[in-house]
Amino acid sequence: MSDSILVVGGGFSGLTAAVEAAEMGYNVYLIEKTSYLGGRVAQLNKYFPKLCPPTCGLEINFRRLKTNPKITYYTLAQVESITGSAGNFQVKVKVNPRGTTPACTNCKPGEAVATTEVPNEFNFGMDTRKALFMPHPMAFPNQCVLDTNGVPAQEIEAIKSAMPQGQVDPGQQPETIDLNVGAIVMASGWNPYDATKMDNLCFGKFDNIVTNMMMERMASPAGPTGGKILRISDKEAPKTIGFVQCAGSRDENHLPYCSYICCMATLKQITYIREQLPDTEVYVFYIDIRAPGRKYENFYKKVKGDDKVHFIKGKVAEIKEGSAPGSVVLVAEDTIGGGKVQQEVDMAVLATGMQPSGAMEKVPGVEYDENGFVLEKDGIFPCGCSKRPIDVVSSAQSATAAAMKAVQTVRRAG
Amino acid sequence: MAEFRKIEPDLSFIKGVMEAGGDTVNRCYQCATCSVICPLSTDESPFPRKEMLWAQWGMAPRIAGDADVWLCHQCGDCTAYCPRGARPGDVLGAIRANAIRYYAKPKAMADMMGNAGGVIGTVIASMFIVLIVAFFWSQYTGEAFPFPEGKVVYHKFLSVVPIDAMYLSLAAFVGLVSIKGIMDFWADVSKGSGMVSYTGTGPRPALGALLGKYLWPAIVEILSHARFKKCGQTLERARGHLWVLWAFLILFFVTNYVFIAADIFGMHTPMPQYHPVKILANIGAIMLIGGIWMIRTMRSQKTKEGVLKSSSQDWILIWLIFAVGITGIGSELFRLIGIKGLAYPTYVLHLGCVATLFLALPYSKFAHLLYRSTAYVYQLWDKDVRAGKAGFGLEKPVVPVTPEEG
Numbered sequence: 001m002s003d004s005i006l007v008v009g010g011g012f013s014g015l016t017a018a019v020e021a022a023e024m025g026y027n028v029y030l031i032e033k034t035s036y037l038g039g040r041v042a043q044l045n046k047y048f049p050k051l052c053p054p055t056c057g058l059e060i061n062f063r064r065l066k067t068n069p070k071i072t073y074y075t076l077a078q079v080e081s082i083t084g085s086a087g088n089f090q091v092k093v094k095v096n097p098r099g100t101t102p103a104c105t106n107c108k109p110g111e112a113v114a115t116t117e118v119p120n121e122f123n124f125g126m127d128t129r130k131a132l133f134m135p136h137p138m139a140f141p142n143q144c145v146l147d148t149n150g151v152p153a154q155e156i157e158a159i160k161s162a163m164p165q166g167q168v169d170p171g172q173q174p175e176t177i178d179l180n181v182g183a184i185v186m187a188s189g190w191n192p193y194d195a196t197k198m199d200n201l202c203f204g205k206f207d208n209i210v211t212n213m214m215m216e217r218m219a220s221p222a223g224p225t226g227g228k229i230l231r232i233s234d235k236e237a238p239k240t241i242g243f244v245q246c247a248g249s250r251d252e253n254h255l256p257y258c259s260y261i262c263c264m265a266t267l268k269q270i271t272y273i274r275e276q277l278p279d280t281e282v283y284v285f286y287i288d289i290r291a292p293g294r295k296y297e298n299f300y301k302k303v304k305g306d307d308k309v310h311f312i313k314g315k316v317a318e319i320k321e322g323s324a325p326g327s328v329v330l331v332a333e334d335t336i337g338g339g340k341v342q343q344e345v346d347m348a349v350l351a352t353g354m355q356p357s358g359a360m361e362k363v364p365g366v367e368y369d370e371n372g373f374v375l376e377k378d379g380i381f382p383c384g385c386s387k388r389p390i391d392v393v394s395s396a397q398s399a400t401a402a403a404m405k406a407v408q409t410v411r412r413a414g
Numbered sequence: 415m416a417e418f419r420k421i422e423p424d425l426s427f428i429k430g431v432m433e434a435g436g437d438t439v440n441r442c443y444q445c446a447t448c449s450v451i452c453p454l455s456t457d458e459s460p461f462p463r464k465e466m467l468w469a470q471w472g473m474a475p476r477i478a479g480d481a482d483v484w485l486c487h488q489c490g491d492c493t494a495y496c497p498r499g500a501r502p503g504d505v506l507g508a509i510r511a512n513a514i515r516y517y518a519k520p521k522a523m524a525d526m527m528g529n530a531g532g533v534i535g536t537v538i539a540s541m542f543i544v545l546i547v548a549f550f551w552s553q554y555t556g557e558a559f560p561f562p563e564g565k566v567v568y569h570k571f572l573s574v575v576p577i578d579a580m581y582l583s584l585a586a587f588v589g590l591v592s593i594k595g596i597m598d599f600w601a602d603v604s605k606g607s608g609m610v611s612y613t614g615t616g617p618r619p620a621l622g623a624l625l626g627k628y629l630w631p632a633i634v635e636i637l638s639h640a641r642f643k644k645c646g647q648t649l650e651r652a653r654g655h656l657w658v659l660w661a662f663l664i665l666f667f668v669t670n671y672v673f674i675a676a677d678i679f680g681m682h683t684p685m686p687q688y689h690p691v692k693i694l695a696n697i698g699a700i701m702l703i704g705g706i707w708m709i710r711t712m713r714s715q716k717t718k719e720g721v722l723k724s725s726s727q728d729w730i731l732i733w734l735i736f737a738v739g740i741t742g743i744g745s746e747l748f749r750l751i752g753i754k755g756l757a758y759p760t761y762v763l764h765l766g767c768v769a770t771l772f773l774a775l776p777y778s779k780f781a782h783l784l785y786r787s788t789a790y791v792y793q794l795w796d797k798d799v800r801a802g803k804a805g806f807g808l809e810k811p812v813v814p815v816t817p818e819e820g
Binding site: 335 | 445
């Protein structure tokens, strides 16, 4: 029997669940797969409901976490298996080496001597990073990561000697920890659906087709373009931008469900464009605009009232090369106006949906539905986007609810 | 303020479409992926998204007035990309099956030709008629019945005169029914596309223009199958279909040659094997069997793969054409080998199958020949009218009316 709680996933949901449970007085282990906490929210430029930058919600949770001795967190860690039952789970966690010590908070000297460049996953490959890097400027924990994968030993050695003594340690080994917990909160989150799977949308074939998450990184001041919305091909500001809604969502061949957030994400990104590029014309191709709730509905009305923004009811089912260099043509049927629309745009944004992490990798001992969403079972409580596609606000609410259920479980067992 | 119009769904129409293989129609949520994916859909009048909506809402008259339904070759591209499994390609196939019945007069004939039992019954009935006529013909010629003396010569069993008497009258009937169907269809699509001139009457192409400017280019396109070949998922089906079409053309020519040569100039069949027309006839027969077998194989494979659905209508036509081809070749071979006991029965079966195929033209899936060709012609005409090039005196191009009931 254990009265500790395990939270799998350190994104907005996992963070919330961890601090809520800890503040109720329970020991919490927080396991995060990547090298930083904050998950997908950390990658956003701004987020609903207040359209504030991610730091505004994450900072407070980091502070709650740092000041609470009941929380033990592991980054670069993955749950390998879960056995046992409610009140008494045995969990194996593999913690991968970070290659640095906590003192290593400034990678500059190491970066300067590093030569190998790899695509930066945090920015969806729109720029590169070195073997020694800070995941992103606001990363928590604020500690560099050494990724030796595919990097020559000499280069690693050079990085090590360029950094202050003892900060870089390539010799660190992965370790496995065994945890005994009474309840588990699954907050394993989501991945953007792989846009290359929609062959008719030609993502990856034409440079100036990006995904909505790439758009977030571009608009972010800390992103690869320093916050400027630019075309990838020529680094020019686009004069026309087309949004392709339901790119993979509500589609039996891809994600059969509605991803919930993509409509609002597009409307939000239109505000980025309107602020930054006031002369740019925006086209939104949609099946239905889903703006749930009064606040979102009002937001939609505001964007719809803008005469630079054009809504066309009809799904883009074909993207082809445009006549101007680098531009693409979005083809859809205008189901209200009639006829096919062939809209040439300088840049296209695919509003790709959310795929739960469980679709790609499953934790043994956890139950999933056919789409990879976590199913609740005795002692294991899903929250956030591991449970269903939802926005940040609802994720936080579902995380608090899951924390409450986890607390009930350990109390009942104890 | 916008005008509101109450739609009265024709529930029996929806049911008819669902029963004919379009049972997935209600899954459509109007995203219009299909209209973009379709390689044949036009920019001005994309399909099949609008047809899916009309079918869901039971707007039978609106669909009857829609030529686009016939521009689809059921390649299955839209079905493959449909995000909801609504299978627009199959729904359009079902709509076409319903349209054929809708334009068929009398309906009872369409019902009979619409099921395998009815088709087999028609073959048997036709064989009976052929036998009765042959019996009376033998009384007139003095030949033995049912197996004339000597070598197998079908001419002795039933010469071209009684055959023509039977088949020409059948062809005349089928022709009239077909023309009636085509004219009704033309009137409906004219109305459906909003083609009404300022005088209140629908514009009509002059006969010369109809034949030269619209029918001829349509025929040229059909003969090359230029459009069918654009269909992605079932590209190979077009080849078989092209073979069958050319086989029918060849056999039509051969039959008419024999008709004229025998009935008017008194030629006696059979023609020798080295006769150019006989050679052509044999090529036609082989192309017919080969082509229909390609279609059968492809349809069966694509149905298994789930690319398209196949209804009994599809199979009935395929097997009927196959039966015509195989009995035709069979009659010839048994005649050449000289097996009387097989040759004459096969010949009677062949005549029964041919008569049934004739009858099937306006009443079964075979009618796609009529309506798809008409739709091709109509599309060319419609385009000219809208561009103001039809030359019938409209002051401004016709603007399509918004889809409405009625």
